[in-house]
Amino acid sequence: MSTPTPDQTPAPPPGLPPELEALRDKLAAVLGTDAVWELKGKLPAFRLPAKAIVSACKTLRQAGFDYLLFVTAVDYPSENRFEIVYVAGQYNGPDQIALVTDIPRDNPAVESVSQVWDTAEWHEREIFDLFGIRFENHRDLRRILLDDTWEGYPLRKDYVDKVHNVVKRPY
Amino acid sequence: MAVEAAPLKQSMNNYDTNELVSVLTAKLQASLPEPWLVDAAKIVLAAIALAGFASVLAMILVYVERKVAGHFQQRLGPMRVGPHGIFQPIADSLKLLAKEEITPRDADRLIYNLAPLLTFVASFVCMGFIPFAPNLQAVRFNVGLLFVLGISSMGVLGILAAGWSSNNKWSLLGAMRAGAQIISYELSAALALLVGVIFAGSLDFHEIVKSQEAGWWIWRAPVVGLVTFIIYTIASTAECNRTPFDIVEGESELTAGFHTEYSSMKFAMFFLAEFLNVFIVSAISATVFLGGWMPLHIGNWEAANRIFDMIPAWIWFFGKVSALVFVVMWFRWTFPRLRVDQLMRFEWKFLMPASFATLAVAAILAASQTYFFAPERPAAPPVAPAPTKPPILANK
Amino acid sequence: MNAPVPVESPVADTYQDYFINMGPQHPSTHGVLRLVVKLAGETVLGVSPHMGYVHRGIEKMGEAQTAMQFTHLTSRLDYLSAHMNNWAWAMVVEQALGVQVPERAEYLRVIMSELTRISSHQLWWGVFGMDLGAFTPFLYAFRDREKVNDIFEKTCGTRLTMNYIVPGGVMEDADADFEKDTRAFLEYFKPLIEEYEQLLSGNIIVQERTKGVAVLPPELAKSYGVTGPTLRASGVDYDVRKNHPYGVYPRLSFQTALATEGDSWARYKVRLEEMRQSIKIISQALDQMPKSGPVRAKLPAVLRIPPGRYLSRVETARGELAIFLVGDGKPLPYRVKIRSPNFSNLSAFPAIIKGWRVADIVTAMSTFDLVIPDIDR
Numbered sequence: 012m013s014t015p016t017p018d019q020t021p022a023p024p025p026g027l028p029p030e031l032e033a034l035r036d037k038l039a040a041v042l043g044t045d046a047v048w049e050l051k052g053k054l055p056a057f058r059l060p061a062k063a064i065v066s067a068c069k070t071l072r073q074a075g076f077d078y079l080l081f082v083t084a085v086d087y088p089s090e091n092r093f094e095i096v097y098v099a100g101q102y103n104g105p106d107q108i109a110l111v112t113d114i115p116r117d118n119p120a121v122e123s124v125s126q127v128w129d130t131a132e133w134h135e136r137e138i139f140d141l142f143g144i145r146f147e148n149h150r151d152l153r154r155i156l157l158d159d160t161w162e163g164y165p166l167r168k169d170y171v172d173k174v175h176n177v178v179k180r181p182y
Numbered sequence: 183m184a185v186e187a188a189p190l191k192q193s194m195n196n197y198d199t200n201e202l203v204s205v206l207t208a209k210l211q212a213s214l215p216e217p218w219l220v221d222a223a224k225i226v227l228a229a230i231a232l233a234g235f236a237s238v239l240a241m242i243l244v245y246v247e248r249k250v251a252g253h254f255q256q257r258l259g260p261m262r263v264g265p266h267g268i269f270q271p272i273a274d275s276l277k278l279l280a281k282e283e284i285t286p287r288d289a290d291r292l293i294y295n296l297a298p299l300l301t302f303v304a305s306f307v308c309m310g311f312i313p314f315a316p317n318l319q320a321v322r323f324n325v326g327l328l329f330v331l332g333i334s335s336m337g338v339l340g341i342l343a344a345g346w347s348s349n350n351k352w353s354l355l356g357a358m359r360a361g362a363q364i365i366s367y368e369l370s371a372a373l374a375l376l377v378g379v380i381f382a383g384s385l386d387f388h389e390i391v392k393s394q395e396a397g398w399w400i401w402r403a404p405v406v407g408l409v410t411f412i413i414y415t416i417a418s419t420a421e422c423n424r425t426p427f428d429i430v431e432g433e434s435e436l437t438a439g440f441h442t443e444y445s446s447m448k449f450a451m452f453f454l455a456e457f458l459n460v461f462i463v464s465a466i467s468a469t470v471f472l473g474g475w476m477p478l479h480i481g482n483w484e485a486a487n488r489i490f491d492m493i494p495a496w497i498w499f500f501g502k503v504s505a506l507v508f509v510v511m512w513f514r515w516t517f518p519r520l521r522v523d524q525l526m527r528f529e530w531k532f533l534m535p536a537s538f539a540t541l542a543v544a545a546i547l548a549a550s551q552t553y554f555f556a557p558e559r560p561a562a563p564p565v566a567p568a569p570t571k572p573p574i575l576a577n578k
Numbered sequence: 579m580n581a582p583v584p585v586e587s588p589v590a591d592t593y594q595d596y597f598i599n600m601g602p603q604h605p606s607t608h609g610v611l612r613l614v615v616k617l618a619g620e621t622v623l624g625v626s627p628h629m630g631y632v633h634r635g636i637e638k639m640g641e642a643q644t645a646m647q648f649t650h651l652t653s654r655l656d657y658l659s660a661h662m663n664n665w666a667w668a669m670v671v672e673q674a675l676g677v678q679v680p681e682r683a684e685y686l687r688v689i690m691s692e693l694t695r696i697s698s699h700q701l702w703w704g705v706f707g708m709d710l711g712a713f714t715p716f717l718y719a720f721r722d723r724e725k726v727n728d729i730f731e732k733t734c735g736t737r738l739t740m741n742y743i744v745p746g747g748v749m750e751d752a753d754a755d756f757e758k759d760t761r762a763f764l765e766y767f768k769p770l771i772e773e774y775e776q777l778l779s780g781n782i783i784v785q786e787r788t789k790g791v792a793v794l795p796p797e798l799a800k801s802y803g804v805t806g807p808t809l810r811a812s813g814v815d816y817d818v819r820k821n822h823p824y825g826v827y828p829r830l831s832f833q834t835a836l837a838t839e840g841d842s843w844a845r846y847k848v849r850l851e852e853m854r855q856s857i858k859i860i861s862q863a864l865d866q867m868p869k870s871g872p873v874r875a876k877l878p879a880v881l882r883i884p885p886g887r888y889l890s891r892v893e894t895a896r897g898e899l900a901i902f903l904v905g906d907g908k909p910l911p912y913r914v915k916i917r918s919p920n921f922s923n924l925s926a927f928p929a930i931i932k933g934w935r936v937a938d939i940v941t942a943m944s945t946f947d948l949v950i951p952d953i954d955r
Contacts (some may be wrong), residue, residue, distance in 0.1 A: 051885065051886035051887055052674065052884065052885070052886020052887040052888050052905065053673050053886065053887070053888050053889070054886075054887040054888060054889045056586070056887065067815075068730075077800050077884065078799075078800065078816075079803055080803070080891075080898075080900050081900065081902070081915065081917040083902060083913075083915040085904050085912070085913045086913075089947075096887070096901070096902070098889065098902065098917075100816060101725065101764060102800055102816045102821075103815075103816070103821075104821075105821065105822065107822075107889070107891075109889075128801060129798075129801040129802045130801070130802055130803030130922055130925065130928075131923045132925065133921065133922070134921075141637075155629065155630065156630035156633045156954060156955075157630055157633065158630070161842070165635060165638055166637065166638055166826060170699075176932050179661075239856075242835065251713075253715050254714055255716075255717035255718070256716060256717060256718065257712070339794055351596065351598050352598070355598075356934070357621070374718070389670065391739055425711055425712075426711065428711065429937070436872055514713075515713060515714050516711040516712065516714060517711070517712060517781070517783055518707065518710035518711040518778075518783050518787070519710065519711030519783070519787075520783055520786075521787055521935060521937040522620060522935065522937065523620075523936070524786055524787070
């Protein structure tokens with residue numbers, strides 16, 4: 012890296028800043044060995060296998076993370092996976108953490124966390140609507156933003172918009 | 183039909199309308215052979231005059247409402263069509279006439295077409311009973327007030343019919359609310375008017391006005407007059423479905439309530455009926471509590487009374503009615519609306535007991551003649567002795 | 579006085595229940611939102627929101643726009659808090675690129691955001707009056723809002739979708755009259771909040787219709803992810819400006835508007851109080867702002883988002899807006915996820931409206947203060 016220009020912050024010192032290290036240690040103890048710390052970019056995350064996600068969320072909630080910001084998915088068609096990201100925060104604390112899990116791209120399904128946070132109910136419906144990922148044990152999994160008769164999942168990278176996508180109704 | 187007015191104590195000036203009616207009657211009598219033809223001609227002329235007046239009145243009220251609304255909301259209202267927008271109602275009427283009449287496919291045709299007529303007729307018939315001036319009253323009926331209360335209740339039939347026949351759940355909701363609301367508030371309105379009747383001693387509008395020669399009931403009956411006037415104002419605002427009681431057509435909830443599915447002339451009829459209703463309840467309120475066409479007389483202060491008499495009676499009447507109509511419009515642009523259960527609770531738990539209480543107090547006042555200034559109750563008209571019937575001859 | 583009808587009560591049983599559609603076109607759904615309402619008489623048995631009528635695919639478009647271009651799309655999310663949406667996007671890009679924003683730009687960002695907050699709450703207040711049936715407050719609110727729009731127009735060039743806060747700072751320095759106009763507006767508006775209180779808060783009809791109606795319990799709110807004034811009216815002290823401060827908010831002192839009852843009245847009072855606090859923030863920021871200086875960091879011509887995940891959180895007028903950005907080294911983002919406050923706020927609505935009446939749906943939705951394009955993105 013060249014010397015930073017005056018308007019860019021200086022390169023961070025190697026190693027984690029102390030608050031992130033404290034967060035990592037605290038949560039690693041709580042989440043167990045399944046969870047692998049991952050800091051790509053600036054948002055701290057723990058990577059988990061898909062089966063362990065619900066219990067990890069329950070543990071997180073009990074650890075004081077009572078605020079689920081959102082659930083979202085990122086499509087990696089070249090690696091044939093979807094990456095589901097859960098970002099949780101605290102209503103009365105400064106921490107925020109992401110939980111990341113991979114699911115295969117063909118027949119994508121994962122267990123719903125709406126039993127842990129009610130917020131997830133609609134967020135998971137949106138992921139189902141736009142990505143086509145099924146959520147097991149979800150109260151009411153149906154499309155939320157698009158028309159009920161829509162075919163296809165628009166936010167996938169390989170989505171091609173068919174011209175006659177709006178279905179004519181009988182009235 | 184219209185009877186010649188009994189001569190009143192004070193003299194009226196050149197602008198009064200007694201002259202007009204007597205001259206017209208004389209001309210008709212001279213030109214038509216039979217007396218019943220004269221009466222028939224008078225009926226037709228009165229009907230035409232009232233119809234014309236009602237239409238012009240509706241147009242004026244529409245314009246006034248828009249201007250009043252504008253000024254309350256810190257804007258100007260219509261300004262473009264004519265100077266200060268005075269030709270706006272003509273443009274509105276032309277627009278309404280030119281609109282397409284859309285009938286919903288599954289609407290109940292007969293009732294759908296009948297509903298605006300019911301509402302309009304109920305309002306229009308009441309117009310005939312209002313005393314505009316000593317001799318300008320289309321129908322002088324000795325139970326006029328009772329009749330008006332009865333006929334105006336028919337308006338709710340039109341609303342219910344409209345809501346049901348529109349085949350629209352929102353209209354039905356509005357109509358159901360109207361049924362409950364109008365029927366409830368009629369009780370308080372009628373009780374308030376009954377107080378006026380107790381003071382005046384008659385159900386005839388003309389007599390009620392004449393009984394206020396020494397002063398208007400609103401201030402002449404101590405406290406009770408004012409309280410009853412307030413009760414009647416509230417109840418009659420509810421009768422007209424105006425804010426704060428306009429859940430029937432609550433614009434923010436039901437878009438237009440019972441008249442959502444109506445367009446063009448049918449909608450114009452509902453619109454007309456609403457404004458006529460506002461005028462009628464203000465007119466009744468002015469007649470019973472504010473003296474109708476009676477100028478402001480303060481007991482027997484002759485000098486002051488003479489000055490007030492110089493203003494013609496019909497100007498007094500229209501002035502009072504305009505003030506009351508303005509107040510009703512003021513309510514609309516100031517208050518939010520009540521929820522339906524709060525509205526019903528207000529009527530049944532508060533307003534009706536209050537009106538019963540005022541009725542009781544008014545009865546005591548009337549019996550003891552406790553008014554400001556000498557009571558001027560007109561002598562009861564002599565009851566003509568019943569004609570003796572010839573005995574029925576037994577069949578031999 | 580105000581209590582919901584228990585839905586298993588005999589009253590509800592005597593009516594046959596039916597469905598009614600508060601359709602996408604309705605005077606009071608504040609946008610194109612369809613509510614399918616199950617009613618028994620006038621009592622609500624359940625509400626099911628159907629959204630998506632304004633779905634424009636902003637997240638998908640984010641994968642085809644460069645970082646500077648996407649700013650224009652964020653203005654159109656919750657268009658009444660346009661500056662704050664722009665700020666969220668600018669923050670996440672600056673976090674990704676490691677850009678330091680000049681101090682004057684930070685202060686301008688705060689002032690613009692708080693002016694937007696005031697303007698958004700003014701509009702909310704007017705629409706709240708209109709939903710209740712009082713048509714006049716709407717025009718008073720818009721009359722006062724025009725002054726804020728004039729300030730925006732002089733500096734940003736537009737009145738609604740400003741695109742003024744961009745990655746690196748702000749687009750241009752403020753207009754020469756900016757400080758004078760803003761101070762004049764604060765002077766003008768401060769006594770008007772009292773007038774607003776007199777007009778609507780003092781009215782007994784308003785109080786009867788909002789006190790005790792549609793109570794949102796704090797635990798339910800937290801579970802559904804509700805944020806913003808809707809949450810603070812239930813007693814939860816959560817404000818992104820205090821809990822996760824950004825910009826120069828740590829240097830400004832203000833109080834969080836809180837209430838404990840969680841009913842419509844509390845949500846109403848909280849928003850009025852927020853307007854007062856915003857006035858305080860703006861005057862402090864105007865005092866502390868450096869009188870001159872750069873307003874935009876120098877950025878390379880092509881902004882490549884380094885690979886990784888980035889998250890920014892701001893407090894818009896309606897709650898917490900978070901933008902999640904996944905970059906892969908290219909100029910176009912790999913994934914943009916917008917966590918909209920109205921989406922989560924609306925998800926709590928069906929749970930609290932059971933047992934109330936049709937008129938209360940309108941009142942409660944009005945106090946939730948939803949902007950539908952934010953839900954649909």
